[in-house]
Amino acid sequence: MRERERKKKKEMAGQKRDEVMKIGEEQDIVIVGGGICGLATALALHRKGIRSIVLERSETLRAVGVGILMQPNGWRALDQLGVASKLRQTAIDISSGEFITVDDGKRHELALGKGELRCLKRMDLIEALAEPLPANVVHLGCQVLSIILDPVTSYPILQLHDGSMIKAKIVIGCDGVNSIVSKFLGINSPKLFFRCATRGFTYYERGHNFDDQFRLYHSQTVQLGQLTVTDKLVYWYLTRSLTSEDSGASKKDPAYIKEASMEAIKGFPEDMVEMIKLSEPKALYLTELRYRTPCDLLRARLAKGAVVVAGDAMHAMCPFISQGGGASLEDAVVLARCLSEKLMQAANQNQLGRKLMVAEALDLYVKERRMRLFWLSLQTYLVGLTLDNTSKMKKVLGMITLVLIFGDQKSHSDYDCGHL
Numbered sequence: 040m041r042e043r044e045r046k047k048k049k050e051m052a053g054q055k056r057d058e059v060m061k062i063g064e065e066q067d068i069v070i071v072g073g074g075i076c077g078l079a080t081a082l083a084l085h086r087k088g089i090r091s092i093v094l095e096r097s098e099t100l101r102a103v104g105v106g107i108l109m110q111p112n113g114w115r116a117l118d119q120l121g122v123a124s125k126l127r128q129t130a131i132d133i134s135s136g137e138f139i140t141v142d143d144g145k146r147h148e149l150a151l152g153k154g155e156l157r158c159l160k161r162m163d164l165i166e167a168l169a170e171p172l173p174a175n176v177v178h179l180g181c182q183v184l185s186i187i188l189d190p191v192t193s194y195p196i197l198q199l200h201d202g203s204m205i206k207a208k209i210v211i212g213c214d215g216v217n218s219i220v221s222k223f224l225g226i227n228s229p230k231l232f233f234r235c236a237t238r239g240f241t242y243y244e245r246g247h248n249f250d251d252q253f254r255l256y257h258s259q260t261v262q263l264g265q266l267t268v269t270d271k272l273v274y275w276y277l278t279r280s281l282t283s284e285d286s287g288a289s290k291k292d293p294a295y296i297k298e299a300s301m302e303a304i305k306g307f308p309e310d311m312v313e314m315i316k317l318s319e320p321k322a323l324y325l326t327e328l329r330y331r332t333p334c335d336l337l338r339a340r341l342a343k344g345a346v347v348v349a350g351d352a353m354h355a356m357c358p359f360i361s362q363g364g365g366a367s368l369e370d371a372v373v374l375a376r377c378l379s380e381k382l383m384q385a386a387n388q389n390q391l392g393r394k395l396m397v398a399e400a401l402d403l404y405v406k407e408r409r410m411r412l413f414w415l416s417l418q419t420y421l422v423g424l425t426l427d428n429t430s431k432m433k434k435v436l437g438m439i440t441l442v443l444i445f446g447d448q449k450s451h452s453d454y455d456c457g458h459l
């Protein structure tokens with residue numbers, strides 16, 4: 040048993056680049072970033088019989104944040120990637136929700152929309168995406184510093200932190216909110232939102248008494264979501280106004296994160312206070328929220344030649360409608376589908392023909408994704424405005440625009456990214 044665990048850990052750790060890749064070697068498809076989107080994209084390509092490599096700067100595959108809410112659109116994408124049934128085994132189906140106003144204790148039914156809603160452990164998701172990949176796909180400890188174009192072939196060249204370079208025929212930037220690939224494409228950096236989010240897990244040794252409902256507590260300044268993951272494990276997240284103390288070293292200090300969370304939920308029900316008090320210090324994350332503006336998503340050049348972005352690198356959004364991860368999985372499916380169709384047509388073409396086909400595939404992908412991502416990010420932004428307790432006008436404006444534009448607030452989860 041121990042031997043099997045050790046082997047699995049070794050596989051999960053991926054491989055150091057030098058063991059499998061010669062410096063300066065040319066690669067067909069390089070994915071920058073081994074988070075949810077990078078791994079899902081590698082898996083989607085692998086399922087289509089297309090080889091890629093993933094360069095991840097961390098020394099191990101890791102998941103920032105602890106739980107993730109997966110909505111029906113995300114499950115459709117996971118089904119296409121062939122990992123949904125495995126994940127369903129360990130994540131409880133959440134069939135109903137409750138909205139609780141803390142100040143007056145009033146409870147309303149929370150509309151969850153139709154279809155499958157589950158909270159996953161992020162690491163389970165990362166493992167499920169990484170496990171089916173061949174051994175030499177994920178390369179850890181590989182930080183990409185910049186991208187330049189080969190002056191002769193115009194193929195992208197990736198410069199790594201150790202001075203080495205990798206030539207690639209296609210570069211897919213899945214390198215998150217501070218993406219260097221999106222900088223290469225000239226996309227504006229994501230903006231800082233005025234709220235921050237704290238995420239945590241609470242483990243109840245003897246089991247907890249919560250049912251499988253999604254609970255959303257709301258006070259003047261704080262929103263607290265609570266979801267059951269297993270009989271013993273509960274995921275919670277909290278959003279509140281960002282303060283100057285939340286930046287710098289303190290955002291990595293579990294003691295500060297817990298203290299600030301306890302302070303924020305003063306007056307909340309006893310079981311919620313207890314839940315945060317008992318939360319695992321190692322699994323506490325404080326995130327300053329950043330977002331790409333809906334306008335930038337409409338206007339930006341999201342692909343140029345053989346370089347494209349996906350996931351948060353493309354559409355960083357705040358977590359108010361819990362769709363960043365689901366949308367990243369959709370990106371992976373659509374991108375692999377577009378690439379595989381065009382690469383098949385390009386099989387008998389010369390180098391120039393293949394290059395044109397790749398550019399067409401990436402443009403097709405961007406075209407298919409752009410409006411979907413625009414609406415998702417607009418809705419997220421408006422929901423964020425409704426949480427603004429510093430400006431009543433912004434709050435009211437957010438609410439009115441939300442109702443006018445998005446009648447059905449849950450229709451974003453009906454989206455189907457289609458077959459791989």
Ligand SMILES: Cc1cc2nc3c(=O)[nH]c(=O)nc-3n(C[C@H](O)[C@H](O)[C@H](O)COP(=O)(O)OP(=O)(O)OC[C@H]3O[C@@H](n4cnc5c(N)ncnc54)[C@H](O)[C@@H]3O)c2cc1C
Pocket residue numbers: 071072073074075076077094095096097104106107108109113181182183184213214215216217218219236237238276326349350351352357358361362363364365366367
């Ligand atoms: C508080 C919070 C709660 C959320 N809740 C939900 C939710 O419930 N449901 C949901 O669907 N979404 C949720 N999201 C959004 C979701 O977490 C993200 O959309 C998703 O993780 C994006 O995945 P990604 O792979 O694009 O980026 P990331 O997860 O950021 O991964 C990027 C990877 O690239 C690597 N990297 C970065 N730069 C380089 C480089 N130069 N070279 C090599 N590697 C690099 C990083 O180390 C990292 O591993 C939430 C987000 C936040 C902040």
